[in-house]
């Protein structure tokens with residue numbers, strides 16, 4: 001399988017490292033021989049239809065850019081042209097998320113689908129703003145489209161949820177999908193910190209960005225609930241359909257009052273009859289939704305059978321690379337007509 005990857009940061013590099021480490025197992029268990037035919041970062045690309053040597057590619061990036069790859073480095077060409085011209089079977093989109101400017105990542109995905117490439121995407125922004133259109137484009141071009149690294153990192157939240165949904169009717173969803181805000185709210189609850197103290201600690205520990213708005217204003221959670229609604233529940237929507245309230249306004253007094261009532265405040269994403277929302281809500285202290293620190297939790301309310309809870313770790317470079325590998329193998333096996341049973 002020939003692979004082209006855009007974005008060679010934490011996730012892109014973890015992914016090619018993992019593919020290289022797992023090469024013997026991938027061939028032995030799955031008959032898969034991955035070949036990295038291209039890598040793109042913000043300064044250029046390394047392209048070789050015969051395949052790039054992974055240690056040389058990583059060493060080139062250490063020097064500043066994949067474009068430093070000897071004899072195969074490319075500077076100044078537009079990434080959409082490189083994607084369209086590539087002979088890759090599969091394109092991995094791992095550039096940064098910006099919901100306000102999803103244009104460049106949308107163009108990359110469109111270029112990949114229009115030239116018949118399967119896609120694994122871990123960039124949430126294009127999915128949040130145009131999931132239905134991208135799904136349509138992938139179907140139209142007979143390409144497979146997987147994105148399991150966008151929600152829950154290494155925890156297979158989307159595939160486990162798909163499994164549940166295939167055998168039951170889900171009437172409502174509640175979820176905690178952002179580790180940074182959950183860390184902050186947990187500190188406010190357990191250590192009686194203010195929002196500002198907890199945010200400063202999250203930034204010190206590297207959980208929160210210097211500009212934490214995507215997390216604390218609920219945007220990241222909203223992008224993930226849009227992906228869940230579209231990808232798992234078959235409910236076409238975009239981020240503009242979500243009512244969003246972040247956690248900046250959560251005061252210590254509210255957390256203390258919740259505590260007195262055996263409750264805690266969590267940033268809850270909801271899908272239900274009333275639509276999609278993200279807002280701070282009081283949750284019973286003994287609810288399985290009361291996960292601590294940077295954990296994620298998904299609660300699926302079934303028409304018959306009550307509520308099912310999935311709990312696991314969220315983001316991380318190696319975890320997200322594992323999700324990409326899972327998607328890649330799904331695409332590989334689907335291309336060979338394998339059934340779920342044959343795979344296990």
Ligand SMILES: NC(=O)c1ccc[n+]([C@@H]2O[C@H](COP(=O)([O-])OP(=O)(O)OC[C@H]3O[C@@H](n4cnc5c(N)ncnc54)[C@H](OP(=O)(O)O)[C@@H]3O)[C@@H](O)[C@H]2O)c1
Pocket residue numbers: 006007008009010011012040041042043065079094095096097104122123124149150153315316317320
């Ligand atoms: N890290 C996680 O735990 C995690 C988990 C789930 C999903 N994700 C998603 O995965 C994606 C990548 O995350 P990351 O942590 O790997 O980010 P990162 O470390 O900041 O790396 C981003 C990469 O994208 C490249 N890039 C930026 N703009 C580009 C452009 N216009 N064209 C081509 N390449 C461009 C950067 O180039 P330079 O190297 O030249 O700067 C860099 O190589 C994001 O969408 C993120 O939301 C991340």
